[in-house]
Each structure stands twice: as structure tokens, then as C-alpha cells.
Amino acid sequence: MFDSxxxxxxxxxARGIGVRVVGAPGSGKTSVVRSVMSNLEKTGVAVHYVTGLRTxxxxxxxxxxxxxxxxxxxxSGVFDIADVLTSQLATNGKHLLxxxxxxxxxxxxxxxxxxxxRRSTCPMVATAPETWAFSKGQLAILNNGREAHLQLDPLHYEQVHMLIAQVLGAPxxxxxTARxxxxxxxxxxxIVRIAETASLSNLLVMKDKQWGMTTNTLWNEHLRGTLESLLAELSAEEFTALHTMAILGxxxxxxxxxxxxxxxLEGLERRGFLSVMDDHHNGSIAAISPPVIADYFRGNKNLRDRKLLRRKIAGVLEAVPRAERENQTTADCLVRVLATLRLEKGDxxxxxxxxFHDHSSDRERIRFERWEANKSAANAAALLRIYWGAPxxxxxxARVCRETTTFDADPKDVLFVTITRAMLAVHTGQGPGAAVDILQKFADDNPHHAAEAAHAITFLSASHGRVPVDTFTSALESKPSGMGGLxxxxxxxxxxxxxxxxxxxDGQNDDDAFSHLRPFIRGFALFAAGRIEESLVFALDxxxxxxxxxxxxxxxxxxxxxAHxxxxxxxxxxxxxxxxxxxxMGRPGFVVxxxxxxxLRLAGLRHATTATPPALSIAAQARTEAPDVGPLPGIGKGAYELIxxxxxxxxxxxxxxxxxVRRQLKSGYVLEAMMTALLCTCLCPGRPVLDLLQKILRDNGVTVHDQxxxxxxxxxxxxxxLLGLLLKHYEPDIDTYQVGMLLRGALKxxxxxxxxxAAxxxxxxxxxxxxxxxxxNEQLSFNSFRTTPLTEREIEVAVLAGHRTNVEIAEHLGISARTVENHISNALRKTGATSRNGLFMLVGNSLPPRGAGIS
Known part of the structure; x- marks a missing residue:
């Protein structure tokens, strides 16, 4: 998990620089250090390991x-012991403290x-909490000689996916994973403890070669010791403060x-147990971090039954006024939105x-209770709108769609409930045909809503089958408003x-029944037109x-x-x-x-170009029953499966x-076909796909990709x-990154x-x-067209094979010339390369740029 x-x-x-490794408790500091020690000891470095213990x-x-x-x-005094340790560090060979x-x-x-x-130049690697206030004695050790600083950040989704697979033996x-x-x-x-204890408690079971939850919680009594250890350094006031926050949420x-x-509060924030964020509704809000700590307090009966604390909180809440919603403005600046996104990573x-989960759960509960009291179309639409985005x-x-009364209801609410019912039919596996039947029956029973129902049928049919020919939508050429325009x-x-x-x-329409469809079309249209920066600013804002x-x-x-x-x-x-x-956030509502x-497939794309088969790729979490072609890039699984x-x-x-690409074109999904053809051309340029790409761009009058x-x-x-001339006179445009991919793909x-x-x-x-x-930036490209990945040693040998003899490689790596010859032979067979120089170019160009990934 911590290779980089x-x-x-x-x-x-190796350069004689010490390192201070900092992170939250449980962030992996000790694991990183032990891996460093193991690597160095294999190369003959003498490691002197000192560890601090709480007791x-x-x-x-x-x-x-x-x-x-x-x-x-x-x-056995200070200087006596220091003399002995210093003499050990001065012996022949390399040392690390x-x-x-x-x-x-x-x-x-x-x-x-x-x-x-003070006496030795031996580098030192030290670990400590990221928010620790160091004493003078501790700083005297750290600030002695050259020192680098390494921060261990929380793991992100794909890393969690891989760690769970390592711990449980399957993804x-x-x-x-999200939970x-x-x-x-x-x-x-x-992560490790939650996964292990949940499987021991049968809260996780194997389903279709993947672990899945059997209940809506992963909390179990086996986690108690882990949480007690995590909270052991807290004072009594801080411990009570966490309990208060667990009650408040x-x-x-x-x-x-x-x-x-x-x-x-300050102590909890300094220790990393308090996370503060902003939202429009409540101003600055705070929550316990990691959230499993709240489960620890809520699951402990002795801690739950503190009525005085609950009464105090209730009294304060009654007196607190609601915060007003702030008005936010955005600026059209790519540098700003990218900087904001990078800054967000630390939150x-x-x-x-x-x-998000807490907010959605509360809204869903309140709106469902309101609908049960009055099963009107307005109450039903308010509840169902949550399910379009939230789990x-x-x-x-299904019950809401079935039992809602439509008498004297707003036509927009009735239409929304009906369309939701149709999409729910698709979501539950009944298929697009069942959804169309629902809408058609609605149109027959409500002639005054027939036009809106027809538009919805067109949308469902086009999104789950094929796009109708232009004559099918000729009536829409007058740019209608509302549903028809969307x-x-x-x-x-x-x-x-x-x-x-x-x-x-174009334009604003606050009356849209589907409020997010208009900005979605606008933002992705900017991307499809080659206005990448505008699209990014729009989407990230x-x-x-x-x-x-x-x-x-x-x-x-x-x-x-x-993401695109x-x-x-x-x-x-x-x-x-x-x-x-x-x-x-977990799998969202049935519309998105x-x-x-x-x-998930886009996130697995880079892994798909470098691993065969990509067993631990998070793309495996995407639904496999998806068709090969889809209305937008990535929705169909064909391109990902191909790569x-x-x-x-x-x-x-x-x-x-x-x-x-021809299948995509036949279905009318021309945008998906263009993106597939462009990606495949850059990964492995060939005449058949390039001809299709040129035709698509020419037929649609798109010139932004001409270079x-x-x-x-x-x-x-x-x-x-000609290639040399074109590259010499190339002017940077939206495809600069793609040109680099193309040249690397052609080389391979x-x-x-x-x-x-040619190579x-x-x-x-x-x-x-x-x-x-x-x-x-790391280039996306096939490492090679191979069926078996190269081993670490084979890659080392291949990188040297272009400019060194077998004997020189053997001396450099400390192995025999015969072993080098075997490694080269295996690498040639696995990659399909026909010469040592070809192997060198193939593997050497597959390595990430020097310095990539170092912040």
C-alpha cells in the first residue's frame, strides 16, 4: 500500500538525508518504517531500531x-551509552538509525x-503523530542534520479497495468499500480492523467473488479494543466532548x-478527531473523525445512558438560532478550481x-413520514427526488409510486412520479420495454400530458437502445422549452x-422538472466541442x-x-x-x-493498461450486466473491456x-464512438480505427482535433x-497530451x-x-501487448539491456550472466519484442517519468 x-x-x-514520517494514529507509519528497514537490511545496511512504548x-x-x-x-550514564552506540554507527558499512x-x-x-x-552523521528515520507538539528534547533530535518530511495522508477509494482485497483475500x-x-x-x-472483524462477525459475506454487507452496519464488539487504543491518549474532558459530539451527530x-x-474542542481538532467543513445551510459544521468513533460511543450502553449530558445538549439546541444561507459566487478560472480540488484532498x-449520508437519511425519513400522512403527488415527488441522487x-x-394519489395534483408532480416509476422499472431489471409501457399508458390516460410522456419515452428509448434518426425528432427543431428541449x-x-x-x-429555466439535466448537457457539450478548460471550470464549480x-x-x-x-x-x-x-459516498440513486x-471504469482505465488481468481494479465493481455500447463514454463497458x-x-x-466503434455508430452513440476511436488511436495507432475517427469528425464538422x-x-x-515537420510546427492545443500518448503508442x-x-x-x-x-503527468499507454506481466527483476534487466552487455548487467545487479540471459529471454517472450533494443524501448518507455508522484 505504501510502495511510493x-x-x-x-x-x-541513500543520499544521507534523514526523514520525519508523520501521520495520524493508525496511518501506517510503523508499517512504512518496517518496510524501509526490510529493504535496507536486504542490501546489507545495519539498521538500529529504537521504539517508544506508551507504558x-x-x-x-x-x-x-x-x-x-x-x-x-x-x-550506564547518558554519555556512556552514547559512546557505545556511536562506536557501533562508526563501524564499516552503511548504518541507519x-x-x-x-x-x-x-x-x-x-x-x-x-x-x-551530535557525534554521528548517520541518517535517522523517525515517526511521530502529525499534530504532535514536540518537546525541546524531541526537537533536538529531529533538527540535527538534513531532514525530509513525509506526510502519510488518508487512503482514497482505490487504495481502500486494494487493501480490503489483500486483507480478506478477495475484493x-x-x-x-465505500462504507x-x-x-x-x-x-x-x-480499514483492516473493520474488514477483519466484520467478516468474523458475519457482517460481510462472499457474494459472486466479492465481499458484501449482510446488514446496514459494520460495527461489532470486536472493534472495541481498537477504538479504546485509539482514544487512550485523550483527557477526560476530550473523551466527554467526543461523547457529546456522538449524541449531536x-x-x-x-x-x-x-x-x-x-x-x-481545540485538543480534539489538534489530535485529528474533529473535522470541520462548510455548507450553505448551516455555515461551519463539525463531525467526529474517523466516524467509527461515533459508533463506539453509540454502541456502548454505559456511555449511552448519560441523561444529564443529553439534557444539557437539548437545552442548548432550543436556544440556538438558525444560520442564514450564504450566497456564493464562482469565477471562471481553471487554475483556481484545480487548486481548490487539490486543497480539498486534505479534508x-x-x-x-x-x-451526505446523514443529511440524505434525515431528509428521506422526514419526507416519507410526510407522504405517509398525506399520499399526494407533491409529497411523493419530494421524496422520490431524493432517490434520483442518494441511495x-x-x-x-415502489410503494410510493404505487400508492400515490393523483387527484387534483400538479401535472409536473404527476409526470415526475410517472417517469420515476418508469426508471425504477429499468433499475429493478424489468427492462426499457416495461418503462416505455408505463409511460405510454400514462399518455393514453392523460392526453393533455401526451407530449411530455412522448419526450420521456424518447429519452428512455435513446438511452437504453439506440438513438432515433433525425426525422423522429423533427418536431423538436423549433427549440421547444421544458422537457422537449432537454x-x-x-x-x-x-x-x-x-x-x-x-x-x-441555452439559457436558464428554473421550472425544469429535472433541474440537473440542463447543466449536465451544457457542461458535457463544452467538453465534446473541445472546450476542455471551460468544461472543467463549469463542472468543478x-x-x-x-x-x-x-x-x-x-x-x-x-x-x-x-473526470473526463x-x-x-x-x-x-x-x-x-x-x-x-x-x-x-457509495452507489447513488437509480438515475445516476x-x-x-x-x-468506476474510467478510474480502472490506467490500471487496465498496465496489468493483465486487472483483478484488483475497481472497475470490477461496475455492474457487469451493462451493454457494450452506451449513450455516453464509459456507460457502455465495451471500450473498457477492449483495453x-x-x-x-x-x-x-x-x-x-x-x-x-462501428457498433457504437450503428446505435447512434456517435460521441461514444468518437471518444473510443480517439483513445484507441492514441494507445495503438492503426489504419482501421483512424479512418473511422476521421470520418466521424468530418461528418460532424469538428475541426479542433485537426493537428x-x-x-x-x-x-x-x-x-x-512529414511527421517531423508536423511535430516541429505543432502549436499547443487541447490534444497536446494525446499527441504524447500517440507517439508512445506508435513506438510500442x-x-x-x-x-x-520505424521504432x-x-x-x-x-x-x-x-x-x-x-x-x-504520467502518460496513459499500454505497457505492452502481453499475456504475462514482467517480474521486477525482468524489468530491471530490460531497462539495462539497451546499452549494456550481459556481463555488465550481471555485475551491476550482482547476479550471473546466465541469469541475465534467462531474464532477457523470458522478457522477449512475454512482451513480444524481437530484439534487445526493442525490449529496452518498450519497457524503458513504460516507466513513469522521473520524479512522478513526488510532491
């Missing part, structure tokens, strides 16, 4: 004597370490300040997800007519507003647009966080769950990719002279096909382009 962090520490230590911090010399130093009788849990080391041991640090489904992430706030120790900060002492998406209670939603805009988006789609939804409004529907739809823009621009780290924050599955299971031969990939198409044509035709294709001359020319072109347009 371990490698960074190893790099620092030993008042015992003199307890930590330092754990080294087992050979002390002479009567010589490790101090784990520095904040728990006793004072006398700190004195010895300070003396040793968990999306809802389970564990939410409860643990991304804390590795808690997510609460406004001004409320907390009335029932909790300021020092206790903890798990706590935010818990806040859906299928039985409750459906028209969506169909134009499917057909890859972004300008027409944008025009169809919309997402920020949706998060503050606790609007899960808006968060999912805006994140889908933003970030991935297209090569901002993989930001895109992965954006999607991870959506996954942390298709976008949720699409983002994840790429063939050993580029020509076979060409054939399968061209077949998929990319010209370069791709020169690459496919092998016109290296030529290596696989054994065309050495050399492409390697030169790729290097020249990379020099002209340097980028720290």
Missing part, C-alpha cells in the same frame, strides 16, 4: 536499552540520542462551542460522505453535435456548489464531466481523487448509477476496436519526414511488430516532443 512512500524514504536515506515512557533508558547494547558494569513513535520515547533515551546525533463490492472508507476516514489500521460549530469547553472525503430504498420507492439537447449530445446540444439548453448543498445528484453528474476533462488533460491524480470522493459505473483484455497482436486490437489527426495519419502511413506498436527502423524513428520523435512539451 517507502521508495521516497529509501531515496532520501515505558516514564522508565529511564527503556527505549535505548531495547537496542541490546553491550555496556560495561557501572558505565530508526526511532519509531518518537513522542513515546523516555527522556533519558532522548538525551542519549541527542548526544549520538469488496462498491457499497462495502469501510467512510467509517475509517481512510485510516489504514481501521454532525453539528454546527457554534452549537458545539456552547456545550463543549474550547480547550477540549477527508470519508467524513464528507458521512455528512434508493427500492421497496419504499431531451432534444441530450439526443444531440449522443449524436456528437455539441453545438446543437448547447443551443438546445458546479461540483463545489453541489457539495455545499449536500446534493449527491449534482456531485455525481458534475464529477462525471470533471481531467483525464483528457492528463491530470490523473486530480481525476482519481475526484472520482474517489464520489465512490466514498450509470454515471457511477462509468466512473483491459487487449490482444497479444496490434492487428487483432485494430479489428476489435473498429468493430466496437492530432494530421500527426496520427503521418504515424500510421510511416511518413517520418513498432517494437511489437519488429519494425526496428527508432518513433523513439526519436517521441523524445523530441517530450523535450519540447515536458510534462510531469
Amino acid at each position: 512512500e517507502v521508495q521516497r524514504i529509501l531515496d532520501f536515506v 515505558h515512557r516514564t522508565i529511564p533508558y527503556a527505549a535505548i536499552k531495547g537496542l541490546g547494547l553491550d555496556l560495561r558494569p557501572g558505565r 530508526v526511532v519509531d513513535d518518537l513522542h513515546l520515547v523516555d527522556s533519558e533515551s532522548l538525551a542519549v540520542l541527542e548526544a549520538v546525533r 469488496a463490492d462498491a457499497d462495502t 469501510i472508507l467512510t467509517k475509517s476516514a481512510g485510516n489504514p489500521r481501521l 454532525t453539528a454546527r460549530v457554534d452549537v458545539l462551542q456552547k456545550v463543549i469547553e474550547p480547550d477540549a 477527508g472525503d470519508a467524513v464528507t460522505a458521512r455528512h 434508493v430504498d427500492v421497496h419504499r420507492a 431531451v432534444h439537447g441530450l439526443l444531440e449530445l449522443y449524436r456528437f453535435r455539441p453545438a446543437a446540444a448547447y443551443d438546445a439548453v 458546479w461540483r463545489t456548489e453541489a457539495r455545499k448543498n449536500l446534493d449527491q445528484f449534482g456531485v455525481v453528474t458534475s464529477s462525471y464531466i470533471g 476533462g481531467l483525464l483528457y488533460s492528463g491530470h490523473f491524480e486530480e481525476a482519481e481523487y475526484l472520482m474517489s470522493s464520489v465512490f466514498a 448509477d450509470a454515471l457511477y459505473d462509468a466512473m 483491459a483484455h487487449n490482444s497479444a497482436q496490434p492487428s487483432t486490437f485494430d479489428r476489435k476496436a473498429a468493430k466496437l 492530432l489527426i494530421g500527426i496520427a495519419t503521418a504515424v500510421v502511413e510511416g511518413d517520418h519526414q 506498436r513498432h517494437v511489437i511488430e519488429g519494425d526496428t527502423v 527508432d524513428a518513433m523513439a526519436q520523435a517521441s523524445s523530441m516532443f517530450a523535450v519540447r512539451f515536458p510534462s510531469a
Whole structure:
């Protein structure tokens, strides 16, 4: 889980630089340090390990004597022990001093370490809590010599998915992964313990090769010891403050300040047990972090029955006025929205997800009770609107659709309930046909709503089958308002007519029955038209507003647009966080769950190009019953399946990719076909797919990709002279990142096909382009067309094979020349490369850029 962090520490230590590793309790500090020690000991480094213990911090010399130093009788003072340890560090060979849990080391041991640090240049790796207020003695040890700082942040969704799979032996489904992430706030120790204890308690069971929840909770008594250890350092006031917050749930900060002492609140925030955020409704709000701590208090009977505390809180709540909603404005600035997104990463998406869950649950309960009291269409629409974005209670939603009375109801509410019933039929597996029948019956029974029902039928038919020909929507050419305009805009988006789609939804219409459909069409139309930066600013600003409004529907739809823009621009780290924050909320309502599955596939796309098969990819959590083609990129699973299971031969990939693109075109999903063709061309440029891409762009009058198409044509035709001219005169545009992908993909294709001359020319072109347009972003590309991944040693040998002999490689790696020869032979067989130089180009270009991932 911490490969990159371990490698960074190893790099620092190799240069004689010490490292301070900080993180919350349970963040993995000790695991990281132990991995570093294991790696160094394998290379002959002598590691001197000192650890602090909570029960030993008042015992003199307890930590330092754990080294087992050979002390002479009567010589056990600070400088005596320091002399012995310093002499050990001065012996031949490389040495490393490790101090784990520095904040728990006793004072006398700190004195010895300070003396040793003054006499020795041996680097030191130390771990400590991120918010710890260090004493003068602790700082004297840390601030001695060169030191790097490494922060261990909470894990995000994909990392949690992989960790659960390692702990339980199989991956968990999306809802389970999201729940564990939410409860643990991304804390590795808690993730492991929650997963282990839930499986022991039969709260998790294996379903279809994935772990799934059997109840709506993962709390169990086996977690109690883990939580008691986590809270052991709290004072009595801080412990009571946490109990108060557990009773209140997510609460406004001004409320907390009335029932909790300021020092206790400050202490909890400093220790990382308090998470503060803003929303439009309540101003600054706070919640317990990690949220599983609240379950600990609520699950303990002795702690639950504190009536005086509850009475005090109730009295304060009655006197607190409601905060007014703030008006927010947004600025059209890409740098700003990206900076905001990166800053958000430190807030903890798990706590935010818990806040969404609490808010949605409260709204759903209140609105259902209101509907039960009065089963009107207005009350039904208010409840069902929640299920469009937030997790859906299928039985409750079906009952509402079935029992709601429509007498004397607002036509918009009746239409909304009917459309929801139709979409629910699709969600529960009855199929689009059943949904169309529901709408058609409604139209027959309500002729005055026949037009709106027809638009809804068109939307469902186009989204779950094929887009009708233009004559089917000829009546919509006059740009109608309301439902007709939204459906028209969506169909134009499917057909890859972004300008027409944008025009169809231009302007504001507060009367939209489906309030998020208009901005969704507008934002994705900007992306489809090649206005990537505008699309990103629009989507990320919309997402920020949706998060503050606790609007899960808006968060999912805006994140889908933003993820496409970030991935297209090569901002993989930001895109992965954006999607991870959506996954942390769990599977959403039945209207946007298709976008949720699409983002799971998008998130798994990079892994799909580098692992065969991508067993632990989170894309496996997407519903497998999805069709191969879909109305928007990623909704159909065909493109992901094509890339994840790429063939050993580029020509076979060409054939399968061209077949998929033709299927997409036949269904009328031209936008999906264009994106599939563009991606496949960049990953493995070939004539069949490029011809289809050119035709799509030409037929729809799209010219923003002209430079990319010209370069791709020169690459496919092998016109290296023209390619050189095109790259020399290339002007940066929206496809700069895609051109880099294209050149790398062409290089690897030529290596696989054994065309050495073309591979050399492409390697030169790729290097020249990379020099002209340097980028720290990781390139998305096939590592190779292989059926078996290379081992770590085979990759090491392959990287050296281009410029060293077998004997030189053997001396460098400390192995025999015969072993090197075997590694090269295996690597050639696995990758399909035809020469040592080809193997070097193939594998060498697969490595991430130097420095990638280091902040």
C-alpha cells in the first residue's frame, strides 16, 4: 500500500538525508518504517531500531536499552551509552538509525540520542503523530542534520479497495468499500480492523467473488479494543466532548462551542478527531473523525445512558438560532478550481460522505413520514427526488409510486412520479420495454400530458437502445422549452453535435422538472466541442456548489464531466481523487448509477493498461450486466473491456476496436464512438480505427482535433519526414497530451511488430516532443501487448539491456550472466519484442517519468 512512500524514504536515506514520517494514529507509519528497514537490511545496511512504548515512557533508558547494547558494569550514564552506540554507527558499512513513535520515547533515551546525533552523521528515520507538539528534547533530535518530511495522508477509494482485497483475500463490492472508507476516514489500521472483524462477525459475506454487507452496519464488539487504543491518549474532558459530539451527530460549530469547553474542542481538532467543513445551510459544521468513533460511543450502553449530558445538549439546541444561507459566487478560472480540488484532498472525503449520508437519511425519513400522512403527488415527488441522487430504498420507492394519489395534483408532480416509476422499472431489471409501457399508458390516460410522456419515452428509448434518426425528432427543431428541449439537447449530445446540444439548453429555466439535466448537457457539450478548460471550470464549480448543498445528484453528474476533462488533460491524480470522493459516498440513486459505473471504469482505465488481468481494479465493481455500447463514454463497458483484455497482436486490437466503434455508430452513440476511436488511436495507432475517427469528425464538422489527426495519419502511413515537420510546427492545443500518448503508442506498436527502423524513428520523435512539451503527468499507454506481466527483476534487466552487455548487467545487479540471459529471454517472450533494443524501448518507455508522484 505504501510502495511510493517507502521508495521516497529509501531515496532520501541513500543520499544521507534523514526523514520525519508523520501521520495520524493508525496511518501506517510503523508499517512504512518496517518496510524501509526490510529493504535496507536486504542490501546489507545495519539498521538500529529504537521504539517508544506508551507504558515505558516514564522508565529511564527503556527505549535505548531495547537496542541490546553491550555496556560495561557501572558505565550506564547518558554519555556512556552514547559512546557505545556511536562506536557501533562508526563501524564499516552503511548504518541507519530508526526511532519509531518518537513522542513515546523516555527522556533519558532522548538525551542519549541527542548526544549520538551530535557525534554521528548517520541518517535517522523517525515517526511521530502529525499534530504532535514536540518537546525541546524531541526537537533536538529531529533538527540535527538534513531532514525530509513525509506526510502519510488518508487512503482514497482505490487504495481502500486494494487493501480490503489483500486483507480478506478477495475484493469488496462498491457499497462495502465505500462504507469501510467512510467509517475509517481512510485510516489504514481501521480499514483492516473493520474488514477483519466484520467478516468474523458475519457482517460481510462472499457474494459472486466479492465481499458484501449482510446488514446496514459494520460495527461489532470486536472493534472495541481498537477504538479504546485509539482514544487512550485523550483527557477526560476530550473523551466527554467526543461523547457529546456522538449524541449531536454532525453539528454546527457554534452549537458545539456552547456545550463543549474550547480547550477540549481545540485538543480534539489538534489530535485529528474533529473535522470541520462548510455548507450553505448551516455555515461551519463539525463531525467526529474517523466516524467509527461515533459508533463506539453509540454502541456502548454505559456511555449511552448519560441523561444529564443529553439534557444539557437539548437545552442548548432550543436556544440556538438558525444560520442564514450564504450566497456564493464562482469565477471562471481553471487554475483556481484545480487548486481548490487539490486543497480539498486534505479534508477527508470519508467524513464528507458521512455528512451526505446523514443529511440524505434525515431528509428521506422526514419526507416519507410526510407522504405517509398525506399520499399526494407533491409529497411523493419530494421524496422520490431524493432517490434520483442518494441511495434508493427500492421497496419504499415502489410503494410510493404505487400508492400515490393523483387527484387534483400538479401535472409536473404527476409526470415526475410517472417517469420515476418508469426508471425504477429499468433499475429493478424489468427492462426499457416495461418503462416505455408505463409511460405510454400514462399518455393514453392523460392526453393533455401526451407530449411530455412522448419526450420521456424518447429519452428512455435513446438511452437504453439506440438513438432515433433525425426525422423522429423533427418536431423538436423549433427549440421547444421544458422537457422537449432537454431531451432534444441530450439526443444531440449522443449524436456528437455539441453545438446543437448547447443551443438546445441555452439559457436558464428554473421550472425544469429535472433541474440537473440542463447543466449536465451544457457542461458535457463544452467538453465534446473541445472546450476542455471551460468544461472543467463549469463542472468543478458546479461540483463545489453541489457539495455545499449536500446534493449527491449534482456531485455525481458534475464529477462525471470533471473526470473526463481531467483525464483528457492528463491530470490523473486530480481525476482519481475526484472520482474517489464520489465512490466514498457509495452507489447513488437509480438515475445516476450509470454515471457511477462509468466512473468506476474510467478510474480502472490506467490500471487496465498496465496489468493483465486487472483483478484488483475497481472497475470490477461496475455492474457487469451493462451493454457494450452506451449513450455516453464509459456507460457502455465495451471500450473498457477492449483495453483491459487487449490482444497479444496490434492487428487483432485494430479489428476489435473498429468493430466496437462501428457498433457504437450503428446505435447512434456517435460521441461514444468518437471518444473510443480517439483513445484507441492514441494507445495503438492503426489504419482501421483512424479512418473511422476521421470520418466521424468530418461528418460532424469538428475541426479542433485537426493537428492530432494530421500527426496520427503521418504515424500510421510511416511518413517520418512529414511527421517531423508536423511535430516541429505543432502549436499547443487541447490534444497536446494525446499527441504524447500517440507517439508512445506508435513506438510500442513498432517494437511489437519488429519494425526496428520505424521504432527508432518513433523513439526519436517521441523524445523530441517530450523535450519540447515536458510534462510531469504520467502518460496513459499500454505497457505492452502481453499475456504475462514482467517480474521486477525482468524489468530491471530490460531497462539495462539497451546499452549494456550481459556481463555488465550481471555485475551491476550482482547476479550471473546466465541469469541475465534467462531474464532477457523470458522478457522477449512475454512482451513480444524481437530484439534487445526493442525490449529496452518498450519497457524503458513504460516507466513513469522521473520524479512522478513526488510532491
